[in-house]
Amino acid sequence: MRPIAIIDDDIAVRDSLSMLFETRHWPSLGFDSAEAFLGAANVADFGCLIVDIRMTGMTGLELYGELKGASYLPPVLFLTGHGDVPMAVAAIKDGAADFLEKPCDHRVLVAKVEQYLDADQTARGDWEVRQHLAERLASLTPRERDVLRELLVGRLNKQIADVLDISIKTVEVHRARIYSKLKVRSGVELAALLRDVDWDVSA
Incomplete structure (x- = not known):
């Protein structure tokens, strides 16, 4: 206590x-x-x-x-x-x-x-x-934040690659790192984790 x-x-x-x-x-x-x-x-x-x-x-x-x-x-x-x-x-x-x-x-x-x-x-x-979630979000790199922002609006890897002008392989690498850092296994878990979080992923 x-x-x-x-x-x-x-x-x-x-x-x-x-x-x-x-x-x-x-x-x-x-x-x-x-x-x-x-x-x-x-x-x-x-x-x-x-x-x-x-x-x-x-x-x-x-x-x-x-x-x-x-x-x-x-x-x-x-x-x-x-x-x-x-x-x-x-x-x-x-x-x-x-x-x-x-x-x-x-x-x-x-x-x-x-x-x-x-x-x-x-x-x-x-x-x-x-607090723990905020710390994990803060560990994301600027590019990972870019990818996360696109993931949260429902874009697929190819669409994210086009928007950010990077390769699909690069998107896949960033996506895997985001999942690892935020301790989720899927887009569904990611969306659920951040549903009620007031966090500017573009910051």
């Missing part, structure tokens, strides 16, 4: 939550500011983030804005005072998982964190599959 990040400038809150999670055998790491988290941590290393919405320096909302640009963002649960509830609601509309008002019911907090850790495992698995 990946650790839970506790980002709060109140040491009492950090210590209390850390001890609470320890009773469930959930690892956690505390950070006393948003800046400390950004300077020392990789957000993808965590299974869930618990963030105080109002902190000295960068606020929790500002931190969330920074983290949204990450390639992977685990569930984010905001802790908020009563006066900050409208901001927390806005954060949920912007993709945050949820918020709890301080002082929060620890039973509710534990139930939510357990839910988010489970959700993280599922989402992370999908993300890792996409």
